Amino acid sequence: xxxxxxxxxxxxxxxxxxxxSKGWRLINLRELRAYRELLYFLAWRxxxxxxxxxxxxxxxxxxxxxxxxxxxxxxxxxxxxVPSDGIPYPIFSYSALVPWTFFANGLTQSSASLVAGAxxxxxVYFPRLVLPISAVLSGVVDFALxxxxxxxxxxxxxxxxxxxxxxxxxxxxxxxxxxxxVGLWLTAMNAQFRDVRYAVPFLVQLWLFATxxxxxxxxxxxxxxxxxxxxxxxxxxxGFRWALLGTQTAPGPMIYVSALVSLGLLVSxxxxxxxxxxxxADVI
Amino acid sequence: xxxxxxxxxxxxxxxxxxxxxxxxxxxxxxxxxxAQAPLRRAAKLLRGEAYGAAGLEETIWALKDxxxxxxxxxxxxxxxxxxxxxxxLLKILSRITEPTEGCAEIHGRMGALLEVGTGFHPxxxxxxxxxLNGAILGMRKVEIxxxxxxxxxxxxxxxxxDTPIKHYSSGMAVRLAFSVAAHLEPEILLVDEVLxxxxxxxxxxxxxxxxxxxxxxxTVLFVSHNMGAIQSMCQRAIWLNGGKVMSDGVSRQVxxxxxxxxxxxxxxxxxxPSRGYTDLIIEKMVLKNSQGQITKTVSSGEELHIEIYYxxxxxxxxxxxxxxxxxRFGSLCGANMLFDGACPECIExxxxxxxxxxxxxxxxxxxxxxxGIRHQNGINNYIENAEISFAVTGAAQDLGMEGEMxxxxxxxxxxxxxxxxxxxxxxxxxxxxxxHVCQESASPTSDLGMQNGDQ
Numbered sequence: 001x002x003x004x005x006x007x008x009x010x011x012x013x014x015x016x017x018x019x020x021s022k023g024w025r026l027i028n029l030r031e032l033r034a035y036r037e038l039l040y041f042l043a044w045r046x047x048x049x050x051x052x053x054x055x056x057x058x059x060x061x062x063x064x065x066x067x068x069x070x071x072x073x074x075x076x077x078x079x080x081x082v083p084s085d086g087i088p089y090p091i092f093s094y095s096a097l098v099p100w101t102f103f104a105n106g107l108t109q110s111s112a113s114l115v116a117g118a119x120x121x122x123x124v125y126f127p128r129l130v131l132p133i134s135a136v137l138s139g140v141v142d143f144a145l146x147x148x149x150x151x152x153x154x155x156x157x158x159x160x161x162x163x164x165x166x167x168x169x170x171x172x173x174x175x176x177x178x179x180x181x182v183g184l185w186l187t188a189m190n191a192q193f194r195d196v197r198y199a200v201p202f203l204v205q206l207w208l209f210a211t212x213x214x215x216x217x218x219x220x221x222x223x224x225x226x227x228x229x230x231x232x233x234x235x236x237x238x239g240f241r242w243a244l245l246g247t248q249t250a251p252g253p254m255i256y257v258s259a260l261v262s263l264g265l266l267v268s269x270x271x272x273x274x275x276x277x278x279x280x281a282d283v284i
Numbered sequence: 285x286x287x288x289x290x291x292x293x294x295x296x297x298x299x300x301x302x303x304x305x306x307x308x309x310x311x312x313x314x315x316x317x318x319a320q321a322p323l324r325r326a327a328k329l330l331r332g333e334a335y336g337a338a339g340l341e342e343t344i345w346a347l348k349d350x351x352x353x354x355x356x357x358x359x360x361x362x363x364x365x366x367x368x369x370x371x372x373l374l375k376i377l378s379r380i381t382e383p384t385e386g387c388a389e390i391h392g393r394m395g396a397l398l399e400v401g402t403g404f405h406p407x408x409x410x411x412x413x414x415x416l417n418g419a420i421l422g423m424r425k426v427e428i429x430x431x432x433x434x435x436x437x438x439x440x441x442x443x444x445x446d447t448p449i450k451h452y453s454s455g456m457a458v459r460l461a462f463s464v465a466a467h468l469e470p471e472i473l474l475v476d477e478v479l480x481x482x483x484x485x486x487x488x489x490x491x492x493x494x495x496x497x498x499x500x501x502x503t504v505l506f507v508s509h510n511m512g513a514i515q516s517m518c519q520r521a522i523w524l525n526g527g528k529v530m531s532d533g534v535s536r537q538v539x540x541x542x543x544x545x546x547x548x549x550x551x552x553x554x555x556x557p558s559r560g561y562t563d564l565i566i567e568k569m570v571l572k573n574s575q576g577q578i579t580k581t582v583s584s585g586e587e588l589h590i591e592i593y594y595x596x597x598x599x600x601x602x603x604x605x606x607x608x609x610x611x612r613f614g615s616l617c618g619a620n621m622l623f624d625g626a627c628p629e630c631i632e633x634x635x636x637x638x639x640x641x642x643x644x645x646x647x648x649x650x651x652x653x654x655x656g657i658r659h660q661n662g663i664n665n666y667i668e669n670a671e672i673s674f675a676v677t678g679a680a681q682d683l684g685m686e687g688e689m690x691x692x693x694x695x696x697x698x699x700x701x702x703x704x705x706x707x708x709x710x711x712x713x714x715x716x717x718x719x720h721v722c723q724e725s726a727s728p729t730s731d732l733g734m735q736n737g738d739q
Contacts, residue, residue: 014391014392014393015389015390015391016379016389016390016391016394017387017388017389018376018377018379018382018383018387018388018389018390019382019383019386019387019388020382020383020384020385020386020387021382037419037424037425038419038420038422040419041415041416041419041420042416042419045405045408045412045416048407048408048412049405049407049408052407053407119402119403120402120403120420121380122380123380123398123399123402124378124380124396124398124402124403124420124421125378125379125380125396126420126422189329192329193325193329278381278382281375281380281381282299282381
């Protein structure tokens with residue numbers, strides 16, 4: 001008894017106030033931190049389960065970008081003779097497809113995460129942000145696998161990365177932030193209207209061609225090139241090429257624009273998500 | 285260690301139950317509507333408004349102005365019919381959904397069990413699911429690790445712990461799920477009807493676990509339909525009906541009130557389908573207790589008087605009446621004029637026939653009385669299966685049950701109490717339910733339980 005009382009005083013007694021919320025709410029980072037273990041377990045579950053009962057297993061993480069690269073090299077590189085900033089076309093496109101695949105999968109998975117986790121949302125409380133975040137994070141493993149192949153290809157083509165390679169984590173983070181930002185918008189909408197499920201594959205496809213993956217952004221002249229950074233994936237893809245392959249497209253103003261847009265998407269997405277959060281359990 | 289840990293003030297929750305769609309008159313109208321609706325919804329979506337916030341929807345109050353306080357260490361049962369708002373209340377308190385109005389305050393670490401096995405993934409092994417489910421329920425990894433062996437042992441699925449649970453039988457999966465849940469140790473525990481899973485043996489194990497939780501001085505809100513469990517585990521009960529608190533107080537009294545209402549109307553009026561014979565109508569059926577008051581509840585062992593008011597449209601010779609008292613397991617006992625040789629010579633016009641059951645020793649549950657009236661040939665029915673229900677109230681203690689598992693008695697085993705005695709190896713005789721022991725060595729507690737004697 002006395003020990004309990006001691007605990008009672010030492011450990012701060014959490015007090016939860018439950019009341020109807022009004023309007024826009026802030027993101028509760030402290031609470032999110034408290035639920036980091038759940039975040040970890042959900043991401044871990046996604047990774048574990050993703051390639052269960054498949055023949056090729058984790059090879060799918062590589063097949064996806066690799067064969068896209070093959071197709072691109074054939075049609076854009078060989079037949080259409082699309083310029084590739086003086087780099088062999090296969091590695092030019094693959095180095096862009098690796099972060100792109102991470103982004104596209106993250107976006108797809110996070111936008112579906114809430115509906116897929118409906119059973120959880122209806123029966124257990126946790127900050128709902130955990131679901132889309134863990135969905136995006138679980139893609140990091142696939143990214144790593146595809147990245148290993150990228151390194152192998154660089155060996156094959158005899159490309160030595162420059163010191164700029166230290167910036168890679170930053171560009172990965174940028175891809176993650178973009179993916180999550182858009183994912184938050186879409187997943188919150190998906191809870192209300194399942195149209196999102198049909199819109200996402202379409203959106204991803206359009207976005208693929210709006211991003212300089214099959215072609216270089218150097219096709220555009222300067223004011224337009226910076227403006228192109230409004231598509232945050234432009235910054236990510238060109239940043240990757242610059243950091244790994246040493247292309248001349250050093251991240252100038254374009255990257256700043258991309259980073260800003262990406263951050264804007266994340267913050268607005270998080271607010272929008274928080275605003276709709278209270279309705280999730282009732283409408284899913 | 286006292287003080288209010290849960291304070292609920294005027295908590296209300298409104299749900300939308302689909303939209304009252306305007307009926308489309310013409311194809312043109314419905315086409316315009318179809319074209320406009322997506323735009324309207326999209327605009328609403330971008331403004332971040334809830335789906336269908338417009339006045340088009342029909343709404344219901346799942347919970348309305350519910351207020352109560354719970355002190356540290358109290359075990360409170362929440363009872364009510366389906367749709368009374370019990371789960372909604374738990375969902376709001378566990379923050380799964382927001383209230384529409386009102387507020388609640390919770391002091392302390394809270395855990396909620398609205399379902400067992402939430403988040404179980406069929407592709408993962410038992411071991412992996414324990415970790416995942418534990419994390420979902422709010423346990424820390426170290427906490428799960430330290431309790432892991434206990435959880436596995438409790439579930440009884442040791443051999444299959446590294447098998448994906450899709451290969452488990454559903455019973456095994458449920459046992460594993462409950463084991464994780466049972467090892468959740470918050471200061472405040474909210475439990476929905478999760479104990480109604482698994483086989484009877486496992487249910488008993490779960491009830492035992494719940495009792496431990498209650499004994500440890502934690503605060504528990506416990507939703508259940510098992511009135512026996514509620515009465516023996518909770519000092520206090522809250523009865524919800526239609527989203528409102530009907531009663532809040534000592535659990536035995538609240539349960540009694542609830543059971544009284546749950547057994548429905550004490551006066552039945554239902555012209556039952558009678559095959560070909562429309563000559564006889566049951567106008568009402570009334571239940572009375574030993575004091576002659578119309579009632580829906582009797583305590584165990586009390587007298588029950590059933591009055592049947594009939595209206596025979598013509599002279600009916602030798603109609604046979606039968607009555608069966610039924611539990612959910614089937615018929616328990618009854619009275620049948622066909623066998624008793626007690627039928628009236630004839631009936632005509634309005635009249636009443638009554639039947640008195642003395643010392644009806646039933647366990648606290650809801651029972652139905654089924655009535656039938658047969659044609660004099662003993663084969664054809666005038667009236668078939670007219671029903672009325674009543675509740676027997678009381679807790680295990682009232683029946684003289686003293687065993688530690690007495691609380692489990694009600695729903696699991698049987699309904700009828702008969703006097704009996706245990707003859708133990710040391711020659712001791714333990715009489716139960718007022719069994720009359722003729723030896724002088726027998727304990728003088730032969731009136732244990734029942735008053736309305738055994739002969």
